[in-house]
């Protein structure tokens with residue numbers, strides 16, 4: 001495995017992404033967690049020093065332990081990683097005085113070629129992404145220059161004997177188009193064969209689950225989303241009926257969703273599943289509530305109570321399984337108020353393990369989202385299931401502004417089903433990040449046939465996004481919107497007006513509440 005030492009760059013996670021794409025297993029650890037003892041235990045086959053916001057001139061500037069350079073394995077320094085390498089190995093770094101460089105730059109090769117740059121410079125120069133204030137002014141003994149840019153004479157440097165490489169730019173970002181090739185050459189040099197596949201992961205994960213759980217019982221909250229589904233199937237493969245899943249049905253799911261989830265897991269996967277149909281309880285407590293935060297709190301609180309109630313019926317359970325993903329557990333370097341380590345931990349069923357005295361099993365905690373999808377495919381989940389749009393925990397409650405009634409929920413389910421059907425028929429489902437209908441708390445006047453109608457209005461929402469943090473509304477054609485509005489009004493009793501939400505995020509949010 002490969003160790004990425006994080007110095008706080010915004011793009012460190014991308015390094016891991018690039019390496020995983022090359023089927024190389026790697027882990028990110030913050031610089032202050034990488035002690036000599038840690039290093040000896042981790043025994044990396046190669047090390048990457050990330051970029052970061054510090055200057056090697058700062059008091060207490062972050063450094064890797066010197067032992068990194070004594071492991072006898074290839075080391076790649078990126079941006080701040082390059083500077084700290086030069087600084088520690090006998091080179092010189094200069095403070096940037098107004099010579100900061102941010103953005104696109106072009107690197108040209110020097111006379112000598114090295115394997116790290118195989119596939120580079122086929123067109124004389126390579127576009128790279130720079131983002132630095134300080135720069136290296138003298139390279140360390142043993143190093144030579146293999147690429148330069150107008151503002152970074154030491155853009156690419158290496159000490160071939162020791163297999164140390166150091167670059168000023170960021171090969172992991174999209175704006176360094178040939179960056180993947182550089183990583184590919186680097187990991188090849190380190191002896192990685194790209195054998196970290198989902199097939200291998202599946203076997204390894206199963207072995208680890210068995211080691212951890214032994215013959216004890218495990219409970220799992222299954223939401224029907226990709227993460228918890230993949231975690232449940234993997235666990236079931238590992239420990240069979242020692243696993244029981246609890247599917248908390250709050251009555252706020254989409255049309256036929258509960259039945260589909262229950263059928264798939266029970267019948268197709270033979271998974272012991274409790275269908276906790278508590279819609280009466282949830283809808284009862286939500287009766288008359290219109291404030292969005294109150295709705296969320298009620299649903300979150302009840303979810304925990306209900307899960308606990310059902311979980312308590314499973315005698316002797318010692319473990320709780322969660323679909324925690326790698327981005328939730330990466331310890332990130334934070335520089336606000338001095339170097340410190342913040343650990344983001346993720347509790348889908350907030351605080352429950354402690355409360356119930358359960359130990360956690362998190363079989364996906366090494367994976368990124370797209371790797372979970374790949375694992376799901378490996379486990380035989382259909383593409384249509386894996387590619388489903390995100391769906392919020394509080395469900396349709398937050399797509400029903402104002403008071404939630406059964407009538408409104410039923411109308412909303414039907415309208416949503418027609419809308420998604422339209423999107424699928426037009427082959428747009430996989431192009432859109434998330435799409436849904438919100439039913440508005442307003443009735444408007446319409447005319448159908450010879451009669452007057454006075455029914456609900458609804459809003460269609462469709463956005464594209466990478467991570468849900470920002471989003472653009474999806475540019476449907478007018479024909480598509482017109483056809484969809486007609487279908488909804490004709491097919492869904494209770495709606496007589498359809499609008500399209502063209503708000504981006506920010507300033508809007510994706511959901512209506």
Ligand code: XMP
Nearest residue numbers: 390391392393394434468505509510511512
């Ligand atoms: P917003 O509305 O905040 O949504 O722009 C961003 C993404 O997060 C989803 N979302 C939630 N998911 N529990 C969840 O599991 C929630 O309470 C929740 N609220 C919003 C939303 O569907 C979108 O994908």
